[in-house]
Amino acid sequence: MSQATFQQPTRTKGEVKVWLTAAGLTVGLIMISGLLVLIAMNGLSVFWPDRVAVYTIKEGDKETRIAGSLVKTQQRRKPDGTFATEYQIFTGNKDAYNLAFRYINEADVIARSDVSGIYVAERMEYGDSVFTPVALQLADGHKITGEDAVFKSEFARLVKEGNKRRDTILKIEKNQIGDINARMKRLEIRSRTEDVKTEIAEEQARYQTLANEAQKLRAAQTADKLIYKLASGEERTQNVGDILHFYQPNDIGIFGQTGVFLHAIWDFLLAEPREANTEGGIFPAIFGTFVMTILMAVMVTPFGIIAAIYLREYARQGLMVQIVRICVNNLAGVPSIVFGVFGLGFFVYGVGGFIDGGVQYPIAPAWWFAAGFGALASIGTAVYLSTHNRTAIPTQQKRQKLLQKVEGTLWIISVFLIILTIARCPYFHGFFSDSLPTPTFGTGGILWASLTLALMTLPVVIVATEEALVAVPRGVREAALACGASKWQTIQRIVLPSALPGVMTGVILAMARGAGEVAPLMITGVVKLAPSLPLDLSWPFIHAERKFMHLGFHIYDLGFQSPDSEGAKPMVFATTLLLILLVVAMNLAAIQIRTRLRRKYQASAF
């Protein structure tokens, strides 16, 4: 043996592969963080209040002045091949200019000045306005000019009053009048069979008082007016009641800007959308996405666990089970829109129509009773056989196998008969037939959307649960059986708790997949603008038949379906950022649950 074999080799074989794996991971991380940073920067920059400048530009042979904040600078190729710089300015005042954004050539800009005393106000219609105030015209005849010392405080006070009044109007109209409408609807249905004239009159009287009150408040909203001037010199009037918020972009320091920034984010998260979803907040979409994902997770977990337990623990591991497993795995590859179509056909029109209007093609009562009785009889026999068909005597094993086949056939017959009994019952006319032809459950809603997505993510949960069940060590199972536990008791008390961390992994993956899917939702219950939330304070608190808003669909709608695509672009980025954060938050919660479970059941390999 030479000396050389005892020395350290100068290059260890195989180390290069470590670098390769690190490089792969780094590339992935850079891509992900790059994407997140891009979205974050574009998304958050929407909320930051930029300084406003006044530009004097050449328009033809005239000079005009426009005020606005610089959004983007870009190079545009001129026909002769040279480049011209152009600016995209946010001018607001969609009612005056028809557009909120404007492109101006650098060459046309004569002068640019930062002026103080400019206001930016968020309005109920036509978006933001950039202006210099002239005067406040109060309802009692007072006039406060823009130079007046008390102008700003008076303006702030009036805007606050207006916001409060608007909330009251909303409460009256949405909640109280909404309740009256619901009661009227029920009374109307009852009026077909009973005399409820007095009650209807009472409700109408109540409605009248509320309507009058709302009317008065609405009038008050238009009482005070703001007279303001645009940079071009044009004077316009605005109801103070329609202004939500204002600030002075050039006169606030860094703290002021941060304050406006945070206020804008707060508004975005908690306010209702306005103006075809291009202004205002997206709270209903956040809420809808959250509720739908939770509902989906709640529905997929029990089904997935039960299916996996049967496949792994109870079914005889032969060809049939393998085929079933292959089918389940393939289900994960089906395009989501196909699930949407299935959800529409089966859940919405099929089951939903059944719930609404009852049975379409009933069978004669005599046959129905026979089917029901047959179902009960065959279930009873099958259960009896499954519990009593046990023998260890070798000579009786042939008989046992025959009876097992009989039992299996009986189960299949039972399922068939039960479906027949339910779907063809001549006595069931639907729970909501009074409201027909307006469908209640026979149209898209959050329940059907969640069910469709639960079906779509079922394979993920089944596979993860099966893996987790297999990972439970055999010794612990044998110990449980040796202690006198039945198979189900072993599964329920020992195997399943140990497998829970693995199941949670499956649920996390399912939630991540489900929260991001949009295509199946579009046909099973998502809308551009939902009038109410699926969960609220009116009975029965969970309104499973309501349509809802969803962040993913919101992004699609804003990006491709809105009339003002430039105005919507900032919202698209902000919504994307929010969707990512929401999914991350839900995943973190699920991971936290899994870690806690894992610590409790150390024996598990997951």
Add this chain to the structure above:
Amino acid sequence: MSPVTPNPAFIKVDHFSFWYGPKQVLHDISLDVPEKEITAFIGPSGCGKTTLLRNINRMNDLVDGIKHKGDIYIDEQSLYDPNVEVISLRKRVGMVFQKYNPFPKSIYENVIFSLRVAGRNGKNELDEVVEKSLRGAALWDEVKDKLHESAFGLSGGQQQRLCIARAIANRPQILLMDEPCAALDPVATLKIEELMHELKKEFTIVIVTHNMEQAKRCADRTAFFYLGKLIELRPTLDLFSTPKDPQTEAYVRGKFS
């Protein structure tokens, strides 16, 4: 049910043959295990001693494709009678495995597992059973103030004693032990052997062991198996000092293992 005088054939294996699928693992075994004594099964690897042990509480039912001929009786009751419910059989026959396998629960919950699955949940009864079983397994003093901590916090020897406590919690008549000290150090092994001498006053113990010294120390009677056949079954001292069969002699002299 058990008579005042110990039954000399408490477990009776009667011309028992056993197949795993096409392979015959036990050939026409007949032996008697006396009540309240320790009987050891010894023999080289693959001789069928663990298979026979596992048949006594019908743990082999878990395997597919098994076949048997002959019978096994516990206290004159056949194990393969069609009326026998395997779960209640396993409540009368406890088992301790080679690799200790406590459940991922607290010590308390581990010991009373057999009671819980039988539906007995009265707190007083459970507390009593826990103390009695842990004392019976010589573990009470070490764990009495951490009963509700995880069982995984114990050492290997303690975990195996916990498994013994779990096996005796339901007061079974028979205790089957499949190489219980195989995964333990000598100190823990000694503790468990001492424990077995205490336990045999109340339980009938059958132990499978690879360690002939252990059989010499603990067992009252020893059975030697080879290639699925019972070669010799005699009181331990006789088997080791004056073995009748030449194969037994070769084994106990260490000529093969």
